[in-house]
Amino acid sequence: MITDAFRLYTHKIVRDHERQSTARWAEAPGPGHAGPEKGSLGAGRPPDNRLVDIEGFVRDGYLAIRGAVAADVAAACADEIWAALAAEGVSRTDRRTWTRPCVRVSCPEGPAFAAAGTSPALTSAYDALLGPGRWTRRAGVGGTVPVRFPSEEDPGDAGHHIEGSFRGGGEGWVNVRSRARGLLALFLFSDVGPDDAPTRLVLGSHLWVPRVLAPAGEAGMSFGPVAARLPPSVLSRRTVEATGRAGDVFLGHPFIVHTATWPHRGTAARLVAQPGIEVADGFSIDGSDPSPVARAIVAGLDKDR
Numbered sequence: 001m002i003t004d005a006f007r008l009y010t011h012k013i014v015r016d017h018e019r020q021s022t023a024r025w026a027e028a029p030g031p032g033h034a035g036p037e038k039g040s041l042g043a044g045r046p047p048d049n050r051l052v053d054i055e056g057f058v059r060d061g062y063l064a065i066r067g068a069v070a071a072d073v074a075a076a077c078a079d080e081i082w083a084a085l086a087a088e089g090v091s092r093t094d095r096r097t098w099t100r101p102c103v104r105v106s107c108p109e110g111p112a113f114a115a116a117g118t119s120p121a122l123t124s125a126y127d128a129l130l131g132p133g134r135w136t137r138r139a140g141v142g143g144t145v146p147v148r149f150p151s152e153e154d155p156g157d158a159g160h161h162i163e164g165s166f167r168g169g170g171e172g173w174v175n176v177r178s179r180a181r182g183l184l185a186l187f188l189f190s191d192v193g194p195d196d197a198p199t200r201l202v203l204g205s206h207l208w209v210p211r212v213l214a215p216a217g218e219a220g221m222s223f224g225p226v227a228a229r230l231p232p233s234v235l236s237r238r239t240v241e242a243t244g245r246a247g248d249v250f251l252g253h254p255f256i257v258h259t260a261t262w263p264h265r266g267t268a269a270r271l272v273a274q275p276g277i278e279v280a281d282g283f284s285i286d287g288s289d290p291s292p293v294a295r296a297i298v299a300g301l302d303k304d305r
């Protein structure tokens, strides 16, 4: 059941599954992509947000928030990412340096990323999906940016997985309450079309993960083997590719199965940051936690299949 508090926080957020079709990824940008007002980073008009479909998030495991980050902010973030790539010997203007299919950098910090990470459309969405104020506020985006370059080569890091949430035994660990991780976020800092090696999300896969995690109890398990322990049919479910414009952000359930894709047959580098949105502890899974993330976990544990 959705409480009134959650309804209040959902009125500004885009739920945008319809715009996922590859034919429409480059449709005309909404007002969120309007140019900046003079003088201040990110002062463009607010995004064309509409009602968020919380039930769609619980069912499918993701939301796309179009224009979550203003166009000028996304462009400033892209500049910073290119500066970080330069330190790796990769030049924005000299394609001869684009020799690897993927170069992963830590997401830079600084004012542009602080503006991106605290965009009102996103903080409203975090409140709606996790519970008002329940997530860890951060003046930045965080995570890594796997930058993917046009290439026919296997990048070596593609494969279905869920993300780890906390350190356990020296690697990414995850438990059924999703200790520490509230969401998976994909911040598009470049336009990403269907040829540009978009991240692929397996719809509804998050509902199958709790049953894999439950036997591991509070201690949890390494995130690595989780996808392989799912019924094989889960990986044959419908998928959606995280395509869109620079400034769009996809928010995924912490248990959504996803994969990098290759080859990248586009022409431009794909810049997507992939941070976790942290929650201090995790979610209650006894049915008392009204957040959509917790409701999906409970649905996954309860579902009679």
Ligand SMILES: O=C(O)CCC(=O)C(=O)O
Residues within 6 Å of the ligand: 146, 157, 197, 198, 199, 200, 258, 259, 260, 261, 272, 274
């Ligand atoms: O780069 C991508 O499309 C996804 C990468 C990913 O899921 C990861 O590095 O965990």
